[in-house]
Amino acid sequence: MSRQVVATARDIAPGTCKHVTVKGRDIGIFNLDGDYFALADRCPHAGGPLCKGNIVALVQSDGPGHYRLARHQEFLRCPWHGWEFDIRTGQSWCDPTSVRARQFQVTVEPGEQLVKGPYVAETFPVSLEEDYVVVEI
Protein backbone atom coordinates (compact mmCIF):
# COMPACT_ATOMS: atom_id res chain seq x y z
CA MET A 1 0.00 0.00 0.00
CA SER A 2 1.38 3.38 -0.92
CA ARG A 3 0.01 6.87 -1.25
CA GLN A 4 0.15 8.62 -4.58
CA VAL A 5 -0.40 12.22 -5.47
CA VAL A 6 -2.70 12.18 -8.49
CA ALA A 7 -3.91 15.75 -9.00
CA THR A 8 -4.09 19.19 -7.54
CA ALA A 9 -7.33 19.71 -5.70
CA ARG A 10 -8.41 22.43 -8.11
CA ASP A 11 -7.78 20.14 -11.11
CA ILE A 12 -11.06 18.42 -10.36
CA ALA A 13 -14.00 20.81 -10.42
CA PRO A 14 -17.02 19.99 -8.21
CA GLY A 15 -19.32 17.55 -10.00
CA THR A 16 -16.60 16.22 -12.29
CA CYS A 17 -14.34 13.21 -12.50
CA LYS A 18 -10.66 12.95 -13.36
CA HIS A 19 -9.33 9.69 -14.77
CA VAL A 20 -5.94 8.59 -13.51
CA THR A 21 -3.85 5.46 -13.77
CA VAL A 22 -2.07 4.49 -10.56
CA LYS A 23 0.06 1.35 -10.39
CA GLY A 24 -1.59 0.13 -13.57
CA ARG A 25 -5.11 0.62 -12.19
CA ASP A 26 -7.62 2.86 -13.92
CA ILE A 27 -9.31 5.03 -11.32
CA GLY A 28 -11.81 7.88 -11.39
CA ILE A 29 -11.42 10.67 -8.83
CA PHE A 30 -14.63 12.53 -8.07
CA ASN A 31 -15.21 15.86 -6.41
CA LEU A 32 -18.58 16.11 -4.68
CA ASP A 33 -18.67 19.70 -3.44
CA GLY A 34 -15.22 19.48 -1.96
CA ASP A 35 -15.38 15.85 -0.82
CA TYR A 36 -13.14 13.65 -2.93
CA PHE A 37 -13.77 9.99 -3.74
CA ALA A 38 -11.96 7.42 -5.86
CA LEU A 39 -13.59 4.47 -7.64
CA ALA A 40 -12.08 1.76 -9.81
CA ASP A 41 -12.93 2.32 -13.47
CA ARG A 42 -14.51 -1.11 -13.73
CA CYS A 43 -18.16 -1.82 -13.13
CA PRO A 44 -18.69 -4.73 -10.72
CA HIS A 45 -21.77 -5.77 -12.71
CA ALA A 46 -20.24 -6.58 -16.09
CA GLY A 47 -16.85 -4.92 -16.31
CA GLY A 48 -17.84 -1.70 -18.10
CA PRO A 49 -15.66 1.44 -17.85
CA LEU A 50 -17.69 2.75 -14.94
CA CYS A 51 -16.04 6.14 -14.45
CA LYS A 52 -16.84 7.19 -18.01
CA GLY A 53 -20.51 7.14 -17.09
CA ASN A 54 -22.68 10.13 -16.37
CA ILE A 55 -22.76 11.68 -12.93
CA VAL A 56 -26.43 11.86 -12.04
CA ALA A 57 -28.97 12.44 -9.30
CA LEU A 58 -31.15 9.77 -7.77
CA VAL A 59 -34.74 9.78 -9.03
CA GLN A 60 -37.11 8.84 -6.24
CA SER A 61 -40.84 8.28 -6.16
CA ASP A 62 -43.51 7.84 -3.48
CA GLY A 63 -45.81 6.31 -6.07
CA PRO A 64 -46.89 6.62 -9.68
CA GLY A 65 -46.99 10.24 -10.79
CA HIS A 66 -44.80 11.53 -7.94
CA TYR A 67 -41.14 12.09 -8.68
CA ARG A 68 -38.32 14.01 -7.12
CA LEU A 69 -34.61 14.25 -7.60
CA ALA A 70 -32.40 13.67 -4.62
CA ARG A 71 -28.70 13.64 -3.95
CA HIS A 72 -27.77 15.68 -7.00
CA GLN A 73 -24.57 14.63 -8.77
CA GLU A 74 -23.86 11.91 -6.22
CA PHE A 75 -24.50 8.84 -8.36
CA LEU A 76 -22.50 7.39 -11.18
CA ARG A 77 -24.33 5.61 -13.97
CA CYS A 78 -22.36 2.94 -15.86
CA PRO A 79 -21.98 3.78 -19.56
CA TRP A 80 -22.93 0.24 -20.57
CA HIS A 81 -25.93 -1.08 -18.65
CA GLY A 82 -26.85 1.97 -16.62
CA TRP A 83 -26.30 0.48 -13.15
CA GLU A 84 -26.14 3.32 -10.61
CA PHE A 85 -23.51 3.56 -7.89
CA ASP A 86 -23.29 5.85 -4.88
CA ILE A 87 -20.07 7.76 -5.48
CA ARG A 88 -19.64 8.23 -1.72
CA THR A 89 -19.72 4.53 -0.89
CA GLY A 90 -19.36 2.61 -4.14
CA GLN A 91 -22.61 0.82 -3.33
CA SER A 92 -24.91 -0.26 -6.12
CA TRP A 93 -28.30 1.38 -5.75
CA CYS A 94 -30.32 -1.63 -6.94
CA ASP A 95 -28.25 -4.33 -5.23
CA PRO A 96 -26.49 -2.55 -2.34
CA THR A 97 -25.73 -5.62 -0.27
CA SER A 98 -23.83 -7.63 -2.80
CA VAL A 99 -22.59 -5.30 -5.55
CA ARG A 100 -20.10 -2.57 -4.78
CA ALA A 101 -17.67 -0.65 -6.95
CA ARG A 102 -14.10 -0.81 -5.66
CA GLN A 103 -13.21 2.29 -3.67
CA PHE A 104 -9.86 3.76 -2.78
CA GLN A 105 -9.04 6.01 0.13
CA VAL A 106 -8.61 9.66 -0.90
CA THR A 107 -7.33 12.60 1.09
CA VAL A 108 -6.62 16.20 0.21
CA GLU A 109 -3.36 17.41 1.68
CA PRO A 110 -1.46 20.67 1.56
CA GLY A 111 1.70 20.74 -0.49
CA GLU A 112 3.59 21.92 2.54
CA GLN A 113 2.94 18.60 4.22
CA LEU A 114 3.54 16.51 1.10
CA VAL A 115 7.00 17.79 0.30
CA LYS A 116 8.13 16.33 3.60
CA GLY A 117 7.21 12.87 2.29
CA PRO A 118 6.94 9.95 2.46
CA TYR A 119 4.39 10.32 -0.29
CA VAL A 120 5.06 9.50 -3.91
CA ALA A 121 4.38 12.20 -6.44
CA GLU A 122 5.32 10.51 -9.68
CA THR A 123 3.71 12.89 -12.07
CA PHE A 124 3.13 15.99 -10.00
CA PRO A 125 5.72 18.47 -9.01
CA VAL A 126 4.45 19.46 -5.57
CA SER A 127 4.59 23.06 -4.51
CA LEU A 128 4.00 24.43 -1.06
CA GLU A 129 1.07 26.62 -2.02
CA GLU A 130 -1.26 24.01 -3.55
CA ASP A 131 -3.57 21.36 -2.10
CA TYR A 132 -3.22 17.89 -3.57
CA VAL A 133 -5.39 14.83 -3.98
CA VAL A 134 -3.71 11.74 -2.60
CA VAL A 135 -4.92 8.22 -3.31
CA GLU A 136 -4.00 5.25 -1.19
CA ILE A 137 -3.42 2.15 -3.27
Add this chain to the structure above:
Amino acid sequence: MNITVRQKAAAQRLTVVDCDIHPAFRSPKDLHPFLSERWREHMTTLGEHLRNGLSGQLPFPRMTASGMRVDAFPEQGPPGSDLGLMRRQHLDANGVEVGMLMPLSRAGMEERNLDYAAALASAVNDWQLETWVKPEPRLRAGIVVPQEDAVFAVQEIERRASNPAYVQILISPRSSDPPGHRRYWPIYEAAQRCGRPIGLHVQGYSGGHASTASGWPTYYMQEHYATSSGMQNTLASLVFEGVFERFPELKVVMIEGGFAWAPALCWRMDKHWQRMRKETPHVKRLPSEYVREHVWFTTQPIEEPDDPGHLADIIGWIGWDRLMFSTDYPHWDFDDPQHVFKFSMTEAQKAMLFRDNAKALYGLQ
Protein backbone atom coordinates in the same frame (compact mmCIF):
# COMPACT_ATOMS: atom_id res chain seq x y z
CA MET B 1 -12.96 12.37 -27.50
CA ASN B 2 -10.02 10.25 -26.54
CA ILE B 3 -11.01 6.65 -26.04
CA THR B 4 -8.73 4.42 -24.08
CA VAL B 5 -9.07 0.75 -24.72
CA ARG B 6 -8.58 -1.59 -21.85
CA GLN B 7 -5.92 -4.16 -22.60
CA LYS B 8 -6.63 -7.72 -21.65
CA ALA B 9 -3.88 -10.18 -20.90
CA ALA B 10 -3.40 -12.65 -23.72
CA ALA B 11 -3.72 -15.58 -21.34
CA GLN B 12 -7.22 -14.53 -20.33
CA ARG B 13 -8.35 -14.15 -23.87
CA LEU B 14 -11.08 -16.22 -25.28
CA THR B 15 -11.55 -16.08 -28.97
CA VAL B 16 -15.19 -15.64 -29.75
CA VAL B 17 -17.62 -15.54 -32.63
CA ASP B 18 -19.82 -12.53 -31.98
CA CYS B 19 -23.23 -13.17 -33.53
CA ASP B 20 -24.54 -9.61 -33.23
CA ILE B 21 -22.53 -6.52 -34.21
CA HIS B 22 -24.26 -3.38 -35.41
CA PRO B 23 -22.52 -1.35 -38.09
CA ALA B 24 -23.81 2.19 -38.59
CA PHE B 25 -23.72 4.81 -41.31
CA ARG B 26 -21.60 7.89 -40.67
CA SER B 27 -24.47 9.64 -42.41
CA PRO B 28 -27.31 8.43 -44.66
CA LYS B 29 -25.19 9.59 -47.60
CA ASP B 30 -22.98 6.54 -47.05
CA LEU B 31 -25.65 4.63 -48.96
CA HIS B 32 -25.62 6.94 -51.98
CA PRO B 33 -22.89 5.10 -53.91
CA PHE B 34 -24.97 1.93 -53.71
CA LEU B 35 -28.29 3.46 -54.77
CA SER B 36 -29.38 4.23 -58.30
CA GLU B 37 -29.88 7.87 -59.16
CA ARG B 38 -33.64 7.38 -58.95
CA TRP B 39 -33.45 6.29 -55.28
CA ARG B 40 -30.71 8.74 -54.34
CA GLU B 41 -33.03 11.44 -55.54
CA HIS B 42 -35.93 9.89 -53.60
CA MET B 43 -33.88 9.72 -50.42
CA THR B 44 -32.59 13.26 -50.81
CA THR B 45 -35.73 15.06 -51.85
CA LEU B 46 -38.62 12.97 -50.54
CA GLY B 47 -36.94 11.97 -47.33
CA GLU B 48 -35.76 9.11 -45.21
CA HIS B 49 -37.71 5.93 -44.97
CA LEU B 50 -39.70 4.37 -42.16
CA ARG B 51 -43.22 3.31 -41.86
CA ASN B 52 -44.13 4.88 -38.54
CA GLY B 53 -45.28 8.41 -37.92
CA LEU B 54 -42.18 9.25 -35.94
CA SER B 55 -39.89 9.02 -38.93
CA GLY B 56 -36.29 9.35 -37.88
CA GLN B 57 -37.21 8.92 -34.23
CA LEU B 58 -37.03 5.94 -31.93
CA PRO B 59 -40.42 5.07 -30.47
CA PHE B 60 -38.98 5.34 -26.93
CA PRO B 61 -35.98 7.24 -25.57
CA ARG B 62 -33.37 4.56 -25.01
CA MET B 63 -31.38 4.73 -21.84
CA THR B 64 -28.25 6.77 -22.35
CA ALA B 65 -26.85 8.04 -25.63
CA SER B 66 -29.82 6.90 -27.78
CA GLY B 67 -29.25 3.27 -26.97
CA MET B 68 -25.49 3.31 -27.42
CA ARG B 69 -22.57 2.50 -25.18
CA VAL B 70 -21.45 5.91 -23.93
CA ASP B 71 -17.83 4.94 -24.51
CA ALA B 72 -18.37 3.85 -28.14
CA PHE B 73 -18.63 7.24 -29.86
CA PRO B 74 -15.89 7.76 -32.45
CA GLU B 75 -14.49 11.21 -33.20
CA GLN B 76 -16.99 11.56 -36.02
CA GLY B 77 -20.27 9.84 -36.71
CA PRO B 78 -22.34 7.57 -34.50
CA PRO B 79 -21.16 4.46 -32.60
CA GLY B 80 -20.59 1.55 -34.96
CA SER B 81 -19.65 3.78 -37.90
CA ASP B 82 -15.87 3.72 -37.44
CA LEU B 83 -14.11 0.47 -38.28
CA GLY B 84 -10.91 1.60 -36.55
CA LEU B 85 -12.67 2.09 -33.22
CA MET B 86 -14.67 -1.11 -33.66
CA ARG B 87 -11.39 -2.97 -34.14
CA ARG B 88 -9.62 -1.42 -31.17
CA GLN B 89 -12.51 -1.36 -28.76
CA HIS B 90 -14.22 -4.59 -29.66
CA LEU B 91 -12.77 -6.96 -32.28
CA ASP B 92 -9.20 -6.82 -30.94
CA ALA B 93 -9.95 -6.14 -27.28
CA ASN B 94 -12.49 -8.95 -26.96
CA GLY B 95 -10.78 -11.55 -29.11
CA VAL B 96 -13.47 -11.59 -31.80
CA GLU B 97 -12.46 -14.15 -34.39
CA VAL B 98 -15.58 -13.68 -36.50
CA GLY B 99 -18.34 -11.09 -36.14
CA MET B 100 -21.79 -11.13 -37.70
CA LEU B 101 -22.97 -7.78 -39.03
CA MET B 102 -26.52 -6.88 -38.16
CA PRO B 103 -27.45 -3.80 -40.20
CA LEU B 104 -30.87 -2.73 -38.94
CA SER B 105 -31.02 0.89 -39.93
CA ARG B 106 -32.31 1.79 -43.42
CA ALA B 107 -32.23 -1.85 -44.42
CA GLY B 108 -35.72 -1.70 -45.88
CA MET B 109 -37.35 -4.30 -43.64
CA GLU B 110 -39.89 -1.81 -42.29
CA GLU B 111 -40.32 0.29 -45.44
CA ARG B 112 -43.85 0.33 -46.87
CA ASN B 113 -42.76 1.57 -50.27
CA LEU B 114 -41.61 -1.81 -51.54
CA ASP B 115 -39.60 -0.49 -54.48
CA TYR B 116 -37.69 1.76 -52.12
CA ALA B 117 -37.36 -1.13 -49.67
CA ALA B 118 -35.77 -3.24 -52.39
CA ALA B 119 -33.34 -0.45 -53.31
CA LEU B 120 -32.39 0.08 -49.67
CA ALA B 121 -31.89 -3.62 -48.96
CA SER B 122 -29.73 -4.08 -51.99
CA ALA B 123 -27.70 -0.97 -51.17
CA VAL B 124 -27.18 -2.09 -47.57
CA ASN B 125 -26.03 -5.49 -48.79
CA ASP B 126 -23.42 -3.85 -51.04
CA TRP B 127 -22.48 -1.41 -48.28
CA GLN B 128 -21.78 -4.23 -45.82
CA LEU B 129 -19.39 -5.81 -48.27
CA GLU B 130 -17.55 -2.69 -49.38
CA THR B 131 -17.41 -0.80 -46.08
CA TRP B 132 -16.98 -3.64 -43.63
CA VAL B 133 -16.23 -7.14 -44.90
CA LYS B 134 -13.64 -6.26 -47.55
CA PRO B 135 -11.50 -4.10 -45.24
CA GLU B 136 -12.09 -6.34 -42.21
CA PRO B 137 -12.19 -10.06 -43.05
CA ARG B 138 -13.23 -10.96 -39.51
CA LEU B 139 -16.69 -9.55 -40.29
CA ARG B 140 -19.44 -11.36 -42.15
CA ALA B 141 -22.48 -9.85 -43.86
CA GLY B 142 -26.12 -10.85 -43.82
CA ILE B 143 -28.39 -10.70 -46.85
CA VAL B 144 -30.98 -8.19 -45.73
CA VAL B 145 -34.30 -8.55 -47.50
CA PRO B 146 -37.64 -6.79 -47.05
CA GLN B 147 -39.82 -9.75 -46.08
CA GLU B 148 -43.02 -8.11 -47.39
CA ASP B 149 -41.77 -8.47 -50.97
CA ALA B 150 -40.98 -12.16 -51.22
CA VAL B 151 -40.42 -12.03 -54.99
CA PHE B 152 -37.67 -9.44 -54.69
CA ALA B 153 -36.33 -11.14 -51.53
CA VAL B 154 -35.79 -14.41 -53.37
CA GLN B 155 -34.03 -12.63 -56.26
CA GLU B 156 -31.76 -10.78 -53.86
CA ILE B 157 -30.92 -13.97 -51.95
CA GLU B 158 -30.10 -15.80 -55.17
CA ARG B 159 -28.00 -12.94 -56.46
CA ARG B 160 -25.84 -12.96 -53.29
CA ALA B 161 -25.81 -16.64 -52.45
CA SER B 162 -22.61 -17.51 -54.30
CA ASN B 163 -20.62 -15.11 -52.10
CA PRO B 164 -19.49 -16.73 -48.82
CA ALA B 165 -19.18 -13.29 -47.19
CA TYR B 166 -22.96 -13.44 -46.72
CA VAL B 167 -23.57 -16.03 -44.04
CA GLN B 168 -27.26 -15.60 -43.31
CA ILE B 169 -30.50 -14.01 -44.44
CA LEU B 170 -31.92 -11.24 -42.29
CA ILE B 171 -35.62 -10.49 -42.09
CA SER B 172 -37.74 -8.81 -39.43
CA PRO B 173 -39.51 -10.92 -36.78
CA ARG B 174 -42.08 -8.08 -36.64
CA SER B 175 -43.42 -8.61 -40.12
CA SER B 176 -46.89 -7.52 -41.26
CA ASP B 177 -48.26 -11.01 -40.61
CA PRO B 178 -46.66 -13.37 -38.09
CA PRO B 179 -43.50 -14.69 -39.76
CA GLY B 180 -44.80 -18.24 -40.17
CA HIS B 181 -47.45 -17.04 -42.65
CA ARG B 182 -47.28 -18.59 -46.10
CA ARG B 183 -46.64 -15.28 -47.84
CA TYR B 184 -43.09 -15.48 -46.44
CA TRP B 185 -42.46 -19.10 -47.41
CA PRO B 186 -40.62 -18.31 -50.66
CA ILE B 187 -37.95 -16.64 -48.50
CA TYR B 188 -37.61 -19.75 -46.35
CA GLU B 189 -37.46 -21.91 -49.44
CA ALA B 190 -34.66 -19.76 -50.86
CA ALA B 191 -32.82 -19.88 -47.53
CA GLN B 192 -33.05 -23.65 -47.46
CA ARG B 193 -31.93 -23.86 -51.07
CA CYS B 194 -28.80 -21.79 -50.51
CA GLY B 195 -28.03 -23.30 -47.13
CA ARG B 196 -28.19 -20.05 -45.15
CA PRO B 197 -29.91 -19.66 -41.77
CA ILE B 198 -32.67 -17.08 -41.37
CA GLY B 199 -31.58 -14.48 -38.79
CA LEU B 200 -34.41 -12.86 -36.87
CA HIS B 201 -33.09 -9.89 -34.95
CA VAL B 202 -35.51 -8.05 -32.66
CA GLN B 203 -36.74 -4.81 -34.16
CA GLY B 204 -37.59 -1.46 -32.63
CA TYR B 205 -39.86 -0.70 -35.55
CA SER B 206 -42.81 -2.82 -36.44
CA GLY B 207 -44.58 -4.09 -39.49
CA GLY B 208 -47.47 -1.92 -38.47
CA HIS B 209 -48.21 -3.48 -35.09
CA ALA B 210 -47.62 -2.39 -31.52
CA SER B 211 -44.79 -4.20 -29.78
CA THR B 212 -47.12 -5.92 -27.32
CA ALA B 213 -50.36 -7.75 -28.00
CA SER B 214 -52.23 -5.29 -25.79
CA GLY B 215 -50.88 -2.14 -27.40
CA TRP B 216 -48.00 0.25 -27.17
CA PRO B 217 -45.97 0.19 -23.97
CA THR B 218 -45.52 3.32 -21.90
CA TYR B 219 -41.87 2.91 -21.05
CA TYR B 220 -38.71 1.76 -22.80
CA MET B 221 -38.26 -0.83 -20.06
CA GLN B 222 -41.54 -2.41 -21.15
CA GLU B 223 -40.58 -2.11 -24.79
CA HIS B 224 -37.26 -3.83 -24.10
CA TYR B 225 -38.99 -6.65 -22.27
CA ALA B 226 -41.54 -6.96 -25.10
CA THR B 227 -38.81 -8.16 -27.45
CA SER B 228 -38.74 -11.50 -25.62
CA SER B 229 -42.53 -11.96 -25.64
CA GLY B 230 -42.54 -10.90 -29.31
CA MET B 231 -39.94 -13.52 -30.14
CA GLN B 232 -42.15 -16.17 -28.52
CA ASN B 233 -44.98 -15.16 -30.86
CA THR B 234 -42.59 -15.35 -33.79
CA LEU B 235 -41.36 -18.82 -32.86
CA ALA B 236 -44.84 -20.18 -32.15
CA SER B 237 -45.95 -18.89 -35.56
CA LEU B 238 -43.09 -20.68 -37.34
CA VAL B 239 -43.89 -23.92 -35.50
CA PHE B 240 -47.69 -23.97 -35.83
CA GLU B 241 -47.81 -22.78 -39.44
CA GLY B 242 -45.72 -25.84 -40.26
CA VAL B 243 -42.71 -23.96 -41.60
CA PHE B 244 -40.25 -26.51 -40.22
CA GLU B 245 -42.32 -29.39 -41.56
CA ARG B 246 -42.42 -27.78 -45.01
CA PHE B 247 -38.72 -26.82 -44.98
CA PRO B 248 -36.95 -29.59 -43.10
CA GLU B 249 -33.46 -28.13 -43.67
CA LEU B 250 -34.38 -24.60 -42.55
CA LYS B 251 -32.36 -23.11 -39.70
CA VAL B 252 -33.47 -20.08 -37.73
CA VAL B 253 -31.48 -17.86 -35.38
CA MET B 254 -33.37 -15.82 -32.78
CA ILE B 255 -31.15 -12.79 -32.20
CA GLU B 256 -31.28 -10.53 -29.14
CA GLY B 257 -34.64 -11.81 -27.95
CA GLY B 258 -33.42 -13.64 -24.84
CA PHE B 259 -33.65 -17.39 -24.46
CA ALA B 260 -34.69 -18.26 -20.90
CA TRP B 261 -38.31 -18.30 -22.08
CA ALA B 262 -37.71 -21.00 -24.68
CA PRO B 263 -38.05 -24.09 -22.44
CA ALA B 264 -41.31 -22.82 -20.90
CA LEU B 265 -42.72 -21.99 -24.34
CA CYS B 266 -41.83 -25.47 -25.58
CA TRP B 267 -43.42 -27.15 -22.55
CA ARG B 268 -46.62 -25.21 -23.14
CA MET B 269 -46.66 -25.78 -26.91
CA ASP B 270 -46.09 -29.51 -26.37
CA LYS B 271 -48.93 -29.72 -23.87
CA HIS B 272 -51.31 -27.97 -26.25
CA TRP B 273 -50.16 -30.06 -29.20
CA GLN B 274 -50.97 -33.24 -27.28
CA ARG B 275 -54.53 -32.01 -26.77
CA MET B 276 -55.28 -29.95 -29.88
CA ARG B 277 -53.14 -31.28 -32.68
CA LYS B 278 -56.17 -32.16 -34.80
CA GLU B 279 -56.44 -28.49 -35.61
CA THR B 280 -52.94 -28.47 -37.10
CA PRO B 281 -52.33 -31.93 -38.55
CA HIS B 282 -49.43 -30.52 -40.58
CA VAL B 283 -47.54 -30.15 -37.28
CA LYS B 284 -46.60 -33.79 -37.12
CA ARG B 285 -44.23 -33.81 -34.18
CA LEU B 286 -43.98 -32.25 -30.76
CA PRO B 287 -43.34 -28.51 -31.16
CA SER B 288 -40.28 -28.80 -28.92
CA GLU B 289 -38.72 -31.23 -31.40
CA TYR B 290 -38.91 -28.67 -34.20
CA VAL B 291 -37.39 -26.04 -31.94
CA ARG B 292 -34.62 -28.39 -30.85
CA GLU B 293 -33.74 -29.19 -34.45
CA HIS B 294 -34.22 -25.90 -36.25
CA VAL B 295 -33.65 -23.04 -33.84
CA TRP B 296 -30.53 -21.33 -32.45
CA PHE B 297 -30.45 -18.50 -29.90
CA THR B 298 -27.93 -15.72 -29.36
CA THR B 299 -27.06 -14.91 -25.76
CA GLN B 300 -27.26 -11.12 -25.42
CA PRO B 301 -28.98 -9.47 -23.54
CA ILE B 302 -28.58 -12.38 -21.23
CA GLU B 303 -31.00 -13.08 -18.40
CA GLU B 304 -29.43 -12.57 -14.98
CA PRO B 305 -31.13 -14.78 -12.37
CA ASP B 306 -30.18 -14.34 -8.68
CA ASP B 307 -28.63 -17.78 -8.77
CA PRO B 308 -26.43 -17.74 -11.90
CA GLY B 309 -26.49 -21.52 -11.88
CA HIS B 310 -30.14 -21.40 -12.96
CA LEU B 311 -28.99 -20.06 -16.31
CA ALA B 312 -26.78 -23.10 -16.79
CA ASP B 313 -29.83 -25.30 -16.14
CA ILE B 314 -31.83 -23.38 -18.75
CA ILE B 315 -29.05 -23.65 -21.34
CA GLY B 316 -28.97 -27.38 -20.64
CA TRP B 317 -32.73 -27.62 -21.28
CA ILE B 318 -32.40 -25.77 -24.59
CA GLY B 319 -29.21 -27.58 -25.58
CA TRP B 320 -25.60 -26.41 -25.20
CA ASP B 321 -25.21 -26.77 -28.95
CA ARG B 322 -27.93 -24.18 -29.64
CA LEU B 323 -26.69 -21.08 -27.81
CA MET B 324 -24.34 -18.67 -29.60
CA PHE B 325 -22.48 -15.84 -27.94
CA SER B 326 -23.29 -12.26 -29.00
CA THR B 327 -22.39 -8.79 -27.71
CA ASP B 328 -24.67 -6.31 -29.50
CA TYR B 329 -21.70 -3.94 -29.87
CA PRO B 330 -21.95 -0.89 -29.79
CA HIS B 331 -25.36 -0.81 -28.15
CA TRP B 332 -25.83 0.07 -24.49
CA ASP B 333 -26.80 -3.42 -23.39
CA PHE B 334 -23.53 -4.89 -24.70
CA ASP B 335 -22.45 -8.18 -23.05
CA ASP B 336 -18.72 -8.53 -22.32
CA PRO B 337 -17.44 -12.07 -22.98
CA GLN B 338 -15.27 -11.97 -19.85
CA HIS B 339 -18.10 -11.09 -17.51
CA VAL B 340 -21.38 -12.23 -18.93
CA PHE B 341 -21.49 -15.80 -17.68
CA LYS B 342 -21.41 -15.82 -13.91
CA PHE B 343 -21.39 -19.60 -13.54
CA SER B 344 -18.66 -22.08 -14.32
CA MET B 345 -18.60 -23.92 -17.62
CA THR B 346 -16.52 -26.82 -18.81
CA GLU B 347 -13.94 -26.02 -21.47
CA ALA B 348 -16.08 -27.94 -23.96
CA GLN B 349 -19.17 -25.90 -23.09
CA LYS B 350 -17.19 -22.66 -23.36
CA ALA B 351 -15.86 -23.61 -26.77
CA MET B 352 -19.33 -24.46 -28.05
CA LEU B 353 -21.04 -21.41 -26.72
CA PHE B 354 -18.41 -18.81 -27.55
CA ARG B 355 -17.29 -20.15 -30.89
CA ASP B 356 -17.97 -23.59 -32.21
CA ASN B 357 -21.78 -23.58 -32.36
CA ALA B 358 -21.68 -20.48 -34.55
CA LYS B 359 -18.89 -21.88 -36.69
CA ALA B 360 -20.86 -25.05 -37.27
CA LEU B 361 -24.12 -23.24 -38.03
CA TYR B 362 -22.61 -20.66 -40.37
CA GLY B 363 -20.16 -23.08 -41.96
CA LEU B 364 -17.09 -21.10 -40.88
CA GLN B 365 -13.63 -22.58 -41.06
